[in-house]
Amino acid sequence: MVRIGVHCPVDKSLSSVIDWTKQIQANTTQYFFQNPRTTIPRKVSNTEWIAFNQQLQTEQITPVFIHAPYVVNMCSTNEKIREKSQQVIQHLLVQIDSSENTYLVTHIGYHGGEGFEAGLNRFYKGIGIIQESVSLQKLIIENAAGQTNAMGVSFEELDRLLEPFPEMGICIDTAHLWGFGLSPGDRQVRKKMTQWQTDSRLKLIHLNNAKDELGSKKDHHAKLNDGKIPEHVMKSFAKDFQNIPFILETPKNSLEEDAEQIRIIKRWIGITSW
Ligand SMILES: [Zn+2]
Numbered sequence: 458m459v460r461i462g463v464h465c466p467v468d469k470s471l472s473s474v475i476d477w478t479k480q481i482q483a484n485t486t487q488y489f490f491q492n493p494r495t496t497i498p499r500k501v502s503n504t505e506w507i508a509f510n511q512q513l514q515t516e517q518i519t520p521v522f523i524h525a526p527y528v529v530n531m532c533s534t535n536e537k538i539r540e541k542s543q544q545v546i547q548h549l550l551v552q553i554d555s556s557e558n559t560y561l562v563t564h565i566g567y568h569g570g571e572g573f574e575a576g577l578n579r580f581y582k583g584i585g586i587i588q589e590s591v592s593l594q595k596l597i598i599e600n601a602a603g604q605t606n607a608m609g610v611s612f613e614e615l616d617r618l619l620e621p622f623p624e625m626g627i628c629i630d631t632a633h634l635w636g637f638g639l640s641p642g643d644r645q646v647r648k649k650m651t652q653w654q655t656d657s658r659l660k661l662i663h664l665n666n667a668k669d670e671l672g673s674k675k676d677h678h679a680k681l682n683d684g685k686i687p688e689h690v691m692k693s694f695a696k697d698f699q700n701i702p703f704i705l706e707t708p709k710n711s712l713e714e715d716a717e718q719i720r721i722i723k724r725w726i727g728i729t730s731w
Pocket of ligand 1: 599630663706
């Protein structure tokens with residue numbers, strides 16, 4: 458079954474994620490477990506967490522993705538930032554450990570000007586420490602658009618980041634690919650993504666259009682039908698990878714705007730009802 462959802466806003470109660478998802482007629486979801494600008498974990502009682510997970514199951518909203526805070530940087534030159542980042546990832550992985558079909562997606566980080574190899578070693582070390590206490594099966598890393606010092610931009614970089622951790626998954630953001638300089642319509646993109654799909658690495662697609670030109674090295678998202686990636690490219694990409702969950706992180710001011718984006722993908726793929 459095709460799985461489509463959006464990054465949902467969360468208010469005081471986690472159940473707001475479920476309300477939003479239902480109202481836009483989506484069947485998978487993503488949200489921030491905590492304020493994305495801090496490393497302070499959200500306080501959720503056991504009772505609330507269990508009730509939330511049960512409600513997700515009842516509503517058949519699956520899989521569920523938690524997006525790690527933006528401040529996570531596993532590759533930082535600053536030891537304190539690395540430690541904090543490890544703690545956040547570890548804490549979230551423990552939180553979701555017993556929740557069915559719930560995953561954590563995180564940006565990889567920045568090497569601080571010391572180069573990819575230096576950042577890679579720090580990433581390996583940090584993930585190695587996390588792995589000692591919790592499984593990496595629910596951890597997904599996301600490609601970056603090529604902003605200054607960003608890690609995990611090219612396919613080669615992503616493969617190297619994944620290499621020692623066979624359980625870890627990957628999320629490809631179409632707007633970030635475009636920012637880096639690759640169109641989602643390129644043959645090499647399709648080939649690589651199909652290979653990741655075959656290897657069960659590809660767990661999630663952030664289906665976003667891009668606000669800036671191809672190769673801009675920027676990661677600003679646009680609505681599916683209102684960005685620099687031609688609509689026919691987005692459409693054929695969505696059709697080809699419809700077996701992978703899609704999460705939209707497109708700009709919005711209202712619930713209706715999300716609902717409209719969901720309708721667009723359904724139209725592209727040819728879904729008339731769930
Ligand atoms: Zn994304």
